[in-house]
Amino acid sequence: MIVGIIGQGYVGLTITTFAAEFFEVIGFDNNQRIVDQLNSGISHIEGVQSSVLQKWIKAGRYKATTSGSDIADVDLVVIAVPTPLSKDRQPDLTYIDAACKTIGENIKKPVLVINESTSFPGTLRNYIKPAVERYSKVPIENLYAISPERVDPGRTDYNQKNTPRLYAGLTAEASEKTRDFYSRFCDKLLEVSSPEVAEAAKLFENTFRQVNIALVNEFAQITNALGISVYETLDAANTKPYGFMKFTPSAGVGGHCIPVDPTYLAAIAEQHGAPATFIRRANDVNLEMSKYVVDRVEADNGGTVEGKSVLVVGVAYKPNVADVRETAAELVIKHLRQRGAVVSWHDDVVGTWHGESSAPLFGADIAIVVTKHDSVKDEEVIASAPYVFDTTGSLKDARGL
């Protein structure tokens, strides 16, 4: 069986390396630089080892391509392209549409199309299937299924193999074939009654996190106003053996999932006349944390950061990854610059970002820690400025949330 995977990013490349153990895999990506890099055996994704990629290339089991015609003979195709928000923060399915175009225009025999990109309930049935059929020049009856990806980049305890996978096909045959595919490399598969349930479950998982993070971010503001430690209070609450799950405060949420997926759920809810008030408010609370952080820093520094050199430590959205999508650091930097601070940032995992390079970890008036990678030493952060504000709760001798 030949498998085509559309999108060779975090999700697509991860699934590629697992699938290549059993199938020949064609990785289609429209970014030539990524494709060239992958074909030379270099992974651009943390968690996907270059050596594994090289093994599959050498065995003739993997090749990356920008050419749609290379997927003409696949038997199964997985969609793993971005599903971001548009400028007005609405679901943006243009990448999905482009992936459907690639499939529709190039597939010459019926295939199983599995969507792994996160989107709102109804995307497979009402959007992907009609789009593939619209672009197809020959009337072929493809099968369609959804299996939302739950990968957490950088995580080592849970991976493709031991993370239970939800799936559902539009037909029983699609479900069965989807199960056959994933059962090769996933220990636990759970079929749900419709693609819409699988799509909604994925959105709810991330909405649950978004709302709880917002709650703890609001709680951090309450504990600060009360003059008590948010961390000590959370640790105390966490001694309850049931009915409590600890989340920790931060400068906001980042990455592709938590700041984005709940908005997909809110959008489809409102389209159907259902309320999404928690989701909308949680999103606002998380976005406002960056301003709160800068307010706190100003309050500790004579009421202003104007003219002061401020080093933002860690601009990736979470530790030990280079991913800066929707990072809270972006808003922290924006507020600092609007208030006249001279801002640089240090993050050697990210390296360069927005045309700027990672600055040395010393010599600032103020340091604000947004993300702390394991490679960054606590003592060096503390020594980087006379005043350090830590939003991660990991530095003993710093001011913090």
Ligand SMILES: NC(=O)c1ccc[n+]([C@@H]2O[C@H](COP(=O)([O-])OP(=O)(O)OC[C@H]3O[C@@H](n4cnc5c(N)ncnc54)[C@H](O)[C@@H]3O)[C@@H](O)[C@H]2O)c1
């Ligand atoms: N990153 C995660 O942790 C994660 C986890 C679960 C689900 N998801 C979801 O999976 C989907 C993909 O996310 P990702 O993190 O892998 O994104 P990514 O940005 O890492 O990778 C997407 C890849 O798709 C390519 N691409 C864009 N348009 C294309 C097109 N028309 N044809 C072919 N390739 C195209 C890009 O060049 C890129 O390499 C999203 O819907 C996301 O919400 C992501």
